[in-house]
Amino acid sequence: MQAEQRQDGELSPRGRRGVLAALLLGFLHFYGHVFDAKEHAVHAVHDWAGPAGFVRRDDDQAPLLAPFAPHALLVSDPVLPGNNLAQSCYRAQQVQHVFRAAAAALLDRLPGGRGGG
Numbered sequence: 001m002q003a004e005q006r007q008d009g010e011l012s013p014r015g016r017r018g019v020l021a022a023l024l025l026g027f028l029h030f031y032g033h034v035f036d037a038k039e040h041a042v043h044a045v046h047d048w049a050g051p052a053g054f055v056r057r058d059d060d061q062a063p064l065l066a067p068f069a070p071h072a073l074l075v076s077d078p079v080l081p082g083n084n085l086a087q088s089c090y091r092a093q094q095v096q097h098v099f100r101a102a103a104a105a106l107l108d109r110l111p112g113g114r115g116g117g
Contacts, residue, residue: 021110025103032099037092041065041074 040054057065057074068074068084073092077083086092 021106025106028099028103028106032096032103035096037073037096041068041076042086043076044078 035054039057041057043053043055057069065074067082068087071084071087071089073086073089074084075086077085
């Protein structure tokens, strides 16, 4: 998906929509297909567990993540370290299924996508 640029270097409105579509599809793909809540944690700040983003639960910092082992999904609290914002989440797999389905439906609607657009 290529963004269209005007001669002044700015993205055209169509190009901006393309960038937003690519970001949305990337998000849906990552959290629908790549992210595994059993192996990864969402980390909101740059600190002991590394940069913000996602970290592996079994990396060198695993002892710090050990209290969260029984939690189905781990989203670290940037304000209160040691708190899991997703501790009561119990439908992470259903959400991932929805993300996968949404990505597939969007890809099917893209011109030249799987469905031919």
